[in-house]
Amino acid sequence: MSSTQAPEELTNADASITYDAIVVGCGVIGPCVATGLARKGKKVLIIEREWTMPDRIVGELMQPGGVRALRSLGMVQSINDIEAIPVTGYTVFYNGEKVSIPYPHKGDIAPVEKLSGLVRDGNDKVTEDTTVHVKDFEDDERERGVGFVHGRFLQNLRDIVAQEPNITRLQGNVVEILKNKENEVIGAKVDIDGRGKEDFHAHITFVCDGIFSRFRKELSPEHVPKVGSSFVGMSLFDAKMPTPHHGHVILGSNHMPVLVYQISPKETRILCAYNSPKLPSDIKEWMKSEVQPIIPKSLRPSFDEALNQGKFRSMPNSFLSGRQNDVMGMCVIGDALNMRHPLTGGGMTVGLNDVVLLMKKIGDLDFSDRETVLDELLDYHYERKNYDSVINVLSIALYSLFAADSKDLKILQKGCFKYFQRGGDCVKLPVAFLSGVLPRPFLLTKVFFAVALYAVYINFEERGALGFPVALIEGISILFTAARVFAPYLYGELIG
Ligand SMILES: Cc1cc2nc3c(=O)[nH]c(=O)nc-3n(C[C@H](O)[C@H](O)[C@H](O)COP(=O)(O)OP(=O)(O)OC[C@H]3O[C@@H](n4cnc5c(N)ncnc54)[C@H](O)[C@@H]3O)c2cc1C
Structure with missing residues (x-):
């Protein structure tokens, strides 16, 4: 049951009609799917368990x-x-x-x-x-x-939803995806305060229930994320940013990556990577010994203040390759479908571009023709790969380098930074991949291995003439490690 008493307009949705579409979840992606479809003339029911402003450290x-x-x-x-x-x-x-x-x-x-x-x-x-x-x-x-601030952005998206005449909003907890005898999806069962459990029907049900999705398994019981690390976050107040209007990535050969970016005129988010899904037993002590020493000077006063306050929040970092939507009457999208490491801040970008493609593929179809919609969704899976694989693979590859826990990875990390220092195409292409404007997975592969070769070259330089034989052996090992952190993910994204 939802935790707050919802206004009547959020609880009186009609359960007797068949909607064109039901959207489960009004986080980042749900409202965009619902609005797009409503503007295409579809009758949409969007169900969210909690319409009040969420307070989360994701998607900022x-x-x-x-x-x-x-x-x-x-x-x-x-x-x-x-x-x-x-x-x-x-x-x-x-x-x-x-x-x-x-x-x-x-x-x-x-x-x-x-x-x-x-x-x-x-x-x-x-x-x-x-x-x-x-x-x-x-x-x-x-x-x-x-x-x-994530919650404020979500409230804006939800306000847009509220203004669409073709959308009905419902506050309730979706407890089941409804299926007919043929195992095709026909709607959702919703637990609504004051009404109890009711069935709602639609030609298609979009599952946008996010990172901890309960319904992604409807695609396959094997559609389960891998969690390898976590982020510990704090809010810094009145932080003096080293470079205003920039995201900051703090790397070093002996520590995990730290991200810092401003989310409002007063508030700055700091996310500190921890290389395990299980958090340190004493977070404050860990922050003090591992993170505080590497914080740039201008950020230290606000960091120290936040550390004293001790308001830590954490999130697991999950990876989940996308999967084909092959169940009649259902489309899983957003984090429910596909997740990557949040290091590169690409989750919302992937999800929103998926919505754009979705609108182009099925926005103008008649949803009662479920076979045609399913055919288009099968194609959609392949068409989304070029864009999404670049952001997904980059996030994992960079995390491996930036959280370097082996000699080879540390050399790759240094090589990567030195590569950026060269400027020109050496920053132009990587930042174009990161920012989600260059959907070319094979060019990403080329650039990634150019970075690896540059790391090998830097290592040769540092070893000098006498160290040549050692550098040669290390070079082979570095290239092998680079292939190991990159190729399986690219393969998984493009072939899966
Ligand atoms: C630590 C961390 C930091 C991140 N930082 C960034 C970043 O800086 N930039 C970026 O682009 N991405 C970032 N991401 C990823 C980003 O947050 C997600 O990609 C994005 O929120 C996905 O949107 P979504 O709509 O799929 O899911 P969500 O935004 O999680 O929305 C899911 C919605 O479904 C609702 N819901 C769930 N279950 C039910 C149910 N049974 N019934 C009814 N409603 C339900 C929830 O209440 C929620 O509102 C980060 C992720 C993590 C873990």
């Missing part, structure tokens, strides 16, 4: 590829009026040195596609507010990402 930095997807969907104004912080690129620290990596030029990327029926009345452009400026987002020559 959106890459430019995510902002572009919101534009395609006519929903980009969801980043307005929430004191969002524009992001213009990244600063990477490595053992005290740093390199600045700006986001790509708009001129190097195809223009944003405006989806018919969804984009109207300028809803693909941001409006002016206290922190988001039209001239930066619309007129600047470079792409922009954005940092925000």
Whole structure:
């Protein structure tokens, strides 16, 4: 049962009709699916167990590829009026040195596609507010990402949903995906405060129930995420950012990666990686001994203050390759379908681009023709791979390098940083992959192995002439390690 008493308009959905679509979950992806379909003329029921503003430490930095997807969907104004912080690129620290990596030029990327029926009345452009400026987002020559308080962004998405006449909102806990005798999905059973458990029917049910999805297993019992590490987070207040409007990645040969980015004029998120799903027994002590010493000087006062307050929050970092939606009457999307390491902040970007593709594939179909919809969903699985595999594989490969726990990985980590320091294409391509504007998995492979070869070269240089034989053996081992952290994931993403 939901924890708050919902207003009547959220509990009186009609259970006697067949909706075109039911959407389970109104997090990041659910509202975008529901709005897109509603604007295409479909009757949509969206079910969320808790409509009040969530307080989570996930989904707080959106890459430019995510902002572009919101534009395609006519929903980009969801980043307005929430004191969002524009992001213009990244600063990477490595053992005290740093390199600045700006986001790509708009001129190097195809223009944003405006989806018919969804984009109207300028809803693909941001409006002016206290922190988001039209001239930066619309007129600047470079792409922009954005940092925000997750719950405030979600409330904006939910407000857009509330304004769509074709959408009915329902507060309730979905407890079962309903199936007919042929094992095809026909709707959802919902536990509603004051009404009890009721069945709702639709031609298609979209499962968008997020990271801890209860219903992803409806695709297959084997569709289960792997959890290898976690993030411990804190809020820093009035932090002096080393590079304002940048995401910060703090790396070093002897510690785990730390992410820092501003999410409002006052608040900055710090996420510290811990290489196990099980958290340290004394988080404060771990923060003090492992993280505090590597925090850049300007951030130290706010970090120390947060450490004293001791308000730690944590999340598991999961990986789950996407799977074909091959069950009649159901489509699993968002984190319920596919997850990657949050190090590269790509989750919302993948999910939102999946929604864009989904609208193009099935938005104009008649959902009562379930066979045709299923055919398109089978194709959709292959079409999403180019885009999503780049972000997914990059996240895991970079995490392996940045959390380096072996000699080879430490050499690769150093090589990667030195590669960035060369500038030009050596930052232009990696940041284009990261920001979700270069969906080319084979080019990613080429760049990843160029980084590995550069790491081998740096190692040769450091070993000098006398160390040549050792460097040669190490070089082979480094390349083997690079292949091991990259190839299985790429294969899994592209072939699975
Ligand atoms: C530590 C961490 C940091 C991250 N940081 C970033 C980042 O900076 N940038 C980025 O792009 N991505 C980030 N992500 C990933 C991002 O949060 C997700 O990709 C995104 O939230 C997925 O959206 P979703 O709609 O699929 O799921 P969610 O946003 O989780 O939404 C699921 C919704 O479904 C509802 N729900 C669940 N079960 C039921 C049910 N049975 N009945 C009714 N409602 C239900 C939930 O209440 C929720 O509202 C991060 C992830 C983690 C773990």
